[in-house]
Amino acid sequence: xxxxxxxxxxxxxxxxxxxxxxxxxxxxxxxxxxxxxxxxxxxxxxxxxxxxxxxxxxxxxxxxxxxxxxxxxxxxxxxxxxxxxxxxxxxxxxxxxxxxxxxxxxxxxxxxxxxxxxxxxxxxxxxxxxxxxxxxxxxxxxxxxxxxxxxxxxxxxxxxxxxxxxxxxxxxxxxxxxxxxxxxxxxxxxxxxxxxxxxxxxxxxxxxxxxxxxxxxxxxxxxxxxxxxxxxxxxxxxxxxxxxxxxxxxxxxxxxxxxxxxxxxxxxxxxxxxxxxxxxxxxxxxxxxxxxxxxxxxxxxxxxxxxxxxxxxxxxx
Amino acid sequence: xxxxxxxxxxxxxxxxxxxxxxxxxxxxxxxxxxxxxxxxxxxxxxxxxxxxxxxxxxxxxxxxxxxxxxxxxxxxxxxxxxxxxxxxxxxxxxxxxxxxxxxxxxxxxxxxxxxxxxxxxxxxxxxxxxxxxxxxxxxxxxxxxxxxxxxxxxxxxxxxxxxxxxxxxxxxxxxxxxxxxxxxxxxxxxxxxxxxxxxxxxxxxxxxxxxxxxxxxxxxxxxxxxxxxxxxxxxxxxxxxxxxxxxxxxxxxxxxxxxxxxxxxxxxxxxxxxxxxxxxxxxxxxxxxxxxxxxxxxxxxxxxxxxxxxxxxxxxxxxxxxxxxxxxxxxxxxxxxxxxxxxxxxxxxxxxxxxxxxxxxxxxxxxxxxxxxxxxxxxxxxxxxxxxxxxxxxxxxxxxxxxxxxxxxxxxxxxxxxxxxxxxxxxxxxxxxxxxxxxxxxxxxxxxxxxxxxxxxxxxxxxxxxxxxxxxxxxxxxxxxxxxxxxxxxxxxxxxxxxxxxxxxxxxxxxxxxxxxxxxxxxxxxxxxxxxxxxxxxxxxxxxxxxxxxxxxx
Numbered sequence: 001x002x003x004x005x006x007x008x009x010x011x012x013x014x015x016x017x018x019x020x021x022x023x024x025x026x027x028x029x030x031x032x033x034x035x036x037x038x039x040x041x042x043x044x045x046x047x048x049x050x051x052x053x054x055x056x057x058x059x060x061x062x063x064x065x066x067x068x069x070x071x072x073x074x075x076x077x078x079x080x081x082x083x084x085x086x087x088x089x090x091x092x093x094x095x096x097x098x099x100x101x102x103x104x105x106x107x108x109x110x111x112x113x114x115x116x117x118x119x120x121x122x123x124x125x126x127x128x129x130x131x132x133x134x135x136x137x138x139x140x141x142x143x144x145x146x147x148x149x150x151x152x153x154x155x156x157x158x159x160x161x162x163x164x165x166x167x168x169x170x171x172x173x174x175x176x177x178x179x180x181x182x183x184x185x186x187x188x189x190x191x192x193x194x195x196x197x198x199x200x201x202x203x204x205x206x207x208x209x210x211x212x213x214x215x216x217x218x219x220x221x222x223x224x225x226x227x228x229x230x231x232x233x234x235x236x237x238x239x240x241x242x243x244x245x246x247x248x249x250x251x252x253x254x255x256x257x258x259x260x261x262x263x264x265x266x267x268x269x270x271x272x273x274x275x276x277x278x279x280x281x282x283x284x285x286x287x288x289x290x291x292x293x294x295x296x297x298x299x300x301x302x303x304x305x306x307x308x309x310x311x312x313x314x315x316x317x
Numbered sequence: 318x319x320x321x322x323x324x325x326x327x328x329x330x331x332x333x334x335x336x337x338x339x340x341x342x343x344x345x346x347x348x349x350x351x352x353x354x355x356x357x358x359x360x361x362x363x364x365x366x367x368x369x370x371x372x373x374x375x376x377x378x379x380x381x382x383x384x385x386x387x388x389x390x391x392x393x394x395x396x397x398x399x400x401x402x403x404x405x406x407x408x409x410x411x412x413x414x415x416x417x418x419x420x421x422x423x424x425x426x427x428x429x430x431x432x433x434x435x436x437x438x439x440x441x442x443x444x445x446x447x448x449x450x451x452x453x454x455x456x457x458x459x460x461x462x463x464x465x466x467x468x469x470x471x472x473x474x475x476x477x478x479x480x481x482x483x484x485x486x487x488x489x490x491x492x493x494x495x496x497x498x499x500x501x502x503x504x505x506x507x508x509x510x511x512x513x514x515x516x517x518x519x520x521x522x523x524x525x526x527x528x529x530x531x532x533x534x535x536x537x538x539x540x541x542x543x544x545x546x547x548x549x550x551x552x553x554x555x556x557x558x559x560x561x562x563x564x565x566x567x568x569x570x571x572x573x574x575x576x577x578x579x580x581x582x583x584x585x586x587x588x589x590x591x592x593x594x595x596x597x598x599x600x601x602x603x604x605x606x607x608x609x610x611x612x613x614x615x616x617x618x619x620x621x622x623x624x625x626x627x628x629x630x631x632x633x634x635x636x637x638x639x640x641x642x643x644x645x646x647x648x649x650x651x652x653x654x655x656x657x658x659x660x661x662x663x664x665x666x667x668x669x670x671x672x673x674x675x676x677x678x679x680x681x682x683x684x685x686x687x688x689x690x691x692x693x694x695x696x697x698x699x700x701x702x703x704x705x706x707x708x709x710x711x712x713x714x715x716x717x718x719x720x721x722x723x724x725x726x727x728x729x730x731x732x733x734x735x736x737x738x739x740x741x742x743x744x745x746x747x748x749x750x751x752x753x754x755x756x757x758x759x760x761x762x763x764x765x766x767x768x769x770x771x772x773x774x775x776x777x778x779x780x781x782x783x784x785x786x787x788x789x790x791x792x793x794x795x796x797x798x799x800x801x802x803x804x805x806x807x808x809x810x811x812x813x814x815x816x817x818x819x820x821x822x823x824x825x826x827x828x829x830x831x832x833x834x835x836x837x838x839x840x841x842x843x844x845x846x847x848x849x850x851x852x853x854x855x856x857x858x859x860x861x862x863x864x865x866x867x868x869x870x871x
Contacts, residue, residue, distance in 0.1 A: 097739055133796065133840075135708045135737060137347055137525060141359065142739070160526060162493075199806055199822065200791045219792040219842040223782065257800030 045189040045239040046272070047081055055273040056280055056308050059316035060266050064246045065113045067268040070316040071242075072117070075270045081239045082188055084122030089186035090114055090154065091238075093194050093209050094130040094145050096255050097138040103247035104256045105139070106194045108148035110244050110268065114190060115152035129157040129182050130212040157182055164215040171231025173224045178215040183236070191238040191274070195245045195265075195281045197253035201225055202292050203285050204254050205278040206241045206271070207233040226293040233274060233303050241277045243269040248284045275304025276311065320618045327409065327614060331416040338413040338473075341365045342480050345746055346524045347708040358741065358757045364389070366702055366748040368413075369473050373397040373568075374561040375698055378467040379749045381460040382695035387750035397568060404569040408555055408562050409594060409611030414472035414543075415555050415562075419594060419613075422547035439550055440593045442606055442647075445557045450648040451656040453563035458660025463691060464667060464722055466660075468698030470560050478701035478725065479540035482530045482714060487537070489527045492518045530704060531713035531730060556596050556609065566608030570644050576605050576616070577631035580639035582624035589616035589625055599625060605642035667722040677862055679852035681719045682729040682833065684712055685736055685769045686744040686755040689858050690719075696751035699725040703743035703752055709734030711835070712743060727752075729771065731835025731851050736771060738798045738834055772833030773855035773864065774803070774826050781848035783821040787811035793837035793849050794824050803830035804837060828855060828865055 001009075057074035061067035072078060082088055092106035100108055111128060118126045128149035132139035136158040140146040149156040157163070164178035183189065193209035200222055201208055210232045211218060221228040245267040252261045265284055271277035275298045279289030289295040289306045299306040318326075345365040367389060369375060376393035380386050396407050408415045456467040468474045492515045499511020546553040555562050576599060583601035590600050592615035597606040599616035601624060617625045635641040668674070673681070673690045684703055687693050704712040704727055711734030714725040727743070729736060738761055744754040755769055762768030774793075778784040783791070797804040806822040813819050826849075833851045841847040854862050 097737060135347075138359070138708060138737060138740070158525070162496075199794055200789060217842065217844070219840050222790050222792050222795075222842070223788050225789065252800050252802060254795060255798055255800075257798060261800070 043184060043189070043235055044237045045186070046237045047239060049272065050076060050080070053080075054312040054314040055305065056269060056271040056276045056313045057316055058245075058267055058269040058280065058314075061268075062266050064107055064109050064244075064266070064268060067246070067266065068110055068113055068242065068270075071268050071270040074314050074316045075240075075272065078117040078121045081190070082118045082121040082123050085124045086122075086187040087125050087127070087185070088118045088123045088188045088190060089127045089129065089182050090118070090149075090190045090192060091130055091183070091209070091212060092128065092145055092192040092244075093204075093212065094136075094139050094143050095133045095212065097134040097142050098256065099142055100144045101259065102256055103194065103249050103262045104196070104254065105143035105145065106192045106244045107246050108144035110242065110246070111145055111192060112148035112152035114192065114242060115149055115154040118188075118190070119153050123188075126152075126154040127157055127182050127186065128154045129159065129180060131159050131180055131215055132212075159215070161215075169231060169235045171228070171235060173227045174221070174231035174235070177218075180213050180215060183213045188239040189236065191241045193241070193243055193281075194247075194249075195243060195284055196249035196256070197251055197285055199253070201229070201294055202287060203278070203282045203295075205243060205281040206238075206274045207278055207294060207298060210236050210238075226297050229294040230298045230301055230303065233298055234301065238274060239272075241269075241271045241274045243271070243277050243281050245269060245281055245284055250285060273304040273308070273311070275299050275306060276308035276313070279306050279308055280313070320614060324614050324618045330410045331419065334411045335413040335416045338368050338476070339480070341368050342477055342485075342705070343522065345481065345702050345705045347706060347742060348525075358739075361706070361742065361745060365706075366700075366746045367392070369477060369698070369700055369702070369748040371396055372471065372473045372561065373400070374467055374471045374564050375474070375749060377564065378456065378460045378465050378471075379696050379698070381457065382463050382465045383692060383750075385750075387696070387748070389748065397565075400565050400568050400572075402572060403574045404572045404607055404610055404612055405562060405565045405595070406612045407565055408559075409613040412472055412555075412561075414476045415552070415559075415611070417476075417544065418547050418552045418555055421544055422551040437587050437590045440590045440596050441603070442596050442598045442609060443550075443556075446596060446609060447648045447652075448557050449559055449563035450567070450646055451652055452558060453560040453567070454653045454656040455660040455663075456560055458657040459663050460660075460695075462661050462664035463695045464664045465695050465698060466663070466722075467560055468700065469724065470558065471698065472554075472559055472561055474698040474700035475540070475543075478699055478714070479536055481701045481705035482528075483533045483537040483540060485522065485524075486528045486530060486533070488518065489523045492523065493527065526710075528705075528710050529733060530710075531733075532716040533714065535716065536714065536725065551596075552594055555594075555611070567646055569607050570646070572607055572644055574627065574629050575607055575631040575642055575644070576610065577626045577628050578605065578639055578642075579624040579626070580636055582622045583620075583639075584622055586621065588619040588621065592616060592619045601639045604640040606647065607642060607644035608646045667720065670720070672720060672722075677853065678718055679854070680728065681715065681723075682731070682772045682835070682851060682853045683856065683858065684727050684729065684743040684752045685760060685771050686741070686753045687771075687858050688751060688753065689860075693751050693858075694723060694726070696749040697723075697726045698749055698751075700748065701725070701727075702746040702748065703727050706742045706746045707734065708740060708742065709737055709839075711736055729835060729851075731838035732847060733839075735835035735837075735839040736833075738768075738832070738836075767857070768799070768832050770832045770855055770857045772835070772851040772853045773828050773831050774833065774835070774837050774849055774851050776824065776826065777846070777848045777850065780843050780846065781824070782843070783811070783823045784848075787813050787819045787821055789821055790842065791822055791824060792840045792842060796836040796840040798834060798836055799830050799832060801830065803827050803832070824849070831855070 057071045059067045059070035096104040098104035163181045167179040193206045198204040245265045247262045305311040370389035370392045373393040376390045459466045496511045496515035500508040580601045594613045595609045595611040597609035633641045712727045741755045744752045782788040794804040835851045837849045838847045
């Protein structure tokens with residue numbers, strides 16, 4: 001066989017072998033590979049403290065909008081928290097497929113008022129979102145929050161699986177976890193929890209409401225629930241916590257369902273200190289902050305003040 | 318109007334009805350843009366099951382199997398009565414699966430693999446076309462004895478099922494894969510194109526989130542096979558197998574509309590045969606078969622001599638060169654009777670096996686409002702509308718879970734999705750009433766009405782965290798939607814590895830309150846095999862599949 005002919009006949013096989021071998025070598029990796037798009041970011045949305053203002057205000061009025069306005073005025077007004085051009089994300093509790101009257105989700109009147117206030121203060125855009133437990137379409141619809149947010153001019157975003165980013169939360173038990181994109185992309189976060197009984201943590205108010213920024217299999221967190229809530233509260237520092245205590249769920253939480261489980265309190269609180277907000281709110285459930293594991297742990301971890309009455313608390317009239 | 322004009326009208330009608338059918342399937346989903354105004358009940362804005370209600374075979378079979386013509390099924394007369402006078406216009410002008418077969422058989426087979434004489438011969442009437450009548454009679458026999466099997470092969474449920482549970486979810490998965498591949502390349506423009514492609518599809522075709530259905534491989538296989546059969550013969554499915562086509566063929570027995578052949582004008586060029594869809598012998602010299610003709614009018618349009626003409630009261634006189642057309646179905650009476658008896662025999666055969674009466678499957682949790690199992694199997698046409706509309710992706714087609722008899726009927730897999738307590742969408746879209754339409758209070762219950770129950774929850778204490786591992790959890794209790802909650806907690810003392818006393822809240826189920834919705838199973842963090850699970854016992858629809866004496870009253 002001629003040399004030329006030999007090369008011609010073996011050439012393609014040799015070339016394929018070379019390509020196969022080279023591909024193997026290029027991609028060879030002894031370490032187990034893990035693709036990572038980890039976002040390292042803290043979510044501190046706070047405004048500078050102002051010693052002349054209270055850290056927690058509460059107002060009671062049968063008109064929830066009036067109660068919100070009074071409580072907000074007492075803590076410095078919306079201009080203190082939202083500045084022109086900022087992107088604001090409002091995080092009500094839209095966990096469940098329940099109607100407003102059932103008091104499992106944040107009062108839509110408060111949500112729409114909050115959106116209007118932020119826009120009036122010059123916010124560039126306001127996003128209303130939450131990672132629901134039940135189907136988000138049903139939850140946003142039946143809670144009235146989709147309509148409330150949209151009529152007030154907010155973007156109401158229902159979370160979809162592509163909207164999550166992996167974030168290093170840097171906590172004791174909460175480390176790597178998927179977080180809804182809108183929360184890490186905002187300039188300001190207004191947390192709008194509702195006060196409910198919960199059989200493991202005893203209550204769900206502000207800090208527990210932050211579970212709603214997480215995706216993934218968050219039902220595993222219940223094994224270390226106090227620490228995971230505190231980890232989350234250490235990571236996410238909301239600009240403002242607005243507690244909806246217009247209707248308080250005393251039993252059957254966090255979903256409820258029966259109107260008999262509710263107590264009408266007509267109260268709205270505003271806080272820059274989320275521990276103080278939770279400590280005040282649980283009194284409506286007949287508890288004190290000290291009795292609630294995650295609130296006491298948060299105070300011990302330096303996240304806020306349990307003893308809110310001596311750190312700046314005002315009841316508005 | 319010229320014959321070309323009428324043929325274009327037929328083409329437009331095929332496209333239009335296909336699009337309507339496809340659009341109705343797309344709209345069989347829970348969309349976000351509803352008017353929320355304090356509506357306690359959420360209803361779909363369109364009557365999405367209407368296409369299936371126009372199906373005469375669904376009407377006839379459910380009538381035989383259940384003794385009633387449910388809700389919108391009277392609409393099927395709108396197809397059936399004109400068929401009695403005109404023939405199988407539905408197959409040529411309306412049927413979306415027929416149109417799909419029509420387009421696919423024209424797409425490659427005729428143009429490339431079969432031409433001229435070969436194509437001409439393949440379009441002559443063949444004996445295999447009788448099979449569909451035997452299929453029809455087999456299904457009739459089964460339906461008469463209460464087992465509705467026609468839905469497996471009826472083109473409308475078949476297409477709705479295939480598109481809804483297999484085609485669209487596969488498309489969704491593919492679109493996600495393309496977008497993720499594009500963004501994974503790290504090249505800006507490619508990622509943008511990938512994202513744009515996904516956004517375009519998700520705006521037009523895809524539901525709110527990716528649906529996953531159990532065992533759709535077989536559904537896809539059947540669908541792809543039907544489409545691929547067009548490579549063998551033009552519209553092989555429509556000509557040879559389709560039971561709806563067979564039924565409409567039978568009902569064309571006394572049609573007054575048909576093909577008139579002028580044997581003097583004909584010069585035997587056979588162009589009519591080249592274009593024939595139904596293989597009904599449109600050519601002069603063969604006997605035209607009314608029961609096979611789809612009324613596509615291709616033959617009349619193809620005839621250069623004007624020898625063929627569809628008209629009312631066509632001549633029934635045979636001449637030397639041309640036998641008159643017949644509206645008789647070419648099927649052996651003996652074989653029809655045999656098929657019918659075979660269908661009848663199928664039902665006792667099914668039920669003599671380990672059917673649900675003697676061996677109730679714990680996993681066949683039927684949708685809320687489903688009829689008792691025997692009635693359910695007499696109505697369900699396996700169209701998959703309930704599965705597609707379910708907002709939680711909870712309903713799935715069975716494979717063998719409810720026996721061969723129940724192939725592709727809906728059951729709930731709580732691990733994938735639970736039954737939303739306030740949702741009644743599956744009953745709203747069910748075209749045959751296999752899942753009855755529940756009012757809001759019938760679903761969730763009120764003072765007078767008990768809630769609809771689909772099963773009962775049980776703990777697997779060997780896997781449950783507080784029970785087996787002395788670890789706090791309570792997620793099932795948190796998710797339990799009944800009020801008061803069917804899952805309750807008791808503070809109990811457990812021992813850890815060192816023998817220390819640990820106080821944990823252990824969950825228990827109150828079977829008198831549990832509705833079997835499966836929210837607990839869905840939410841349980843023990844992911845692969847849940848520590849709480851639902852089974853069908855206690856379901857409202859069954860008198861016998863109960864645990865508690867008192868629960869039947871509550």
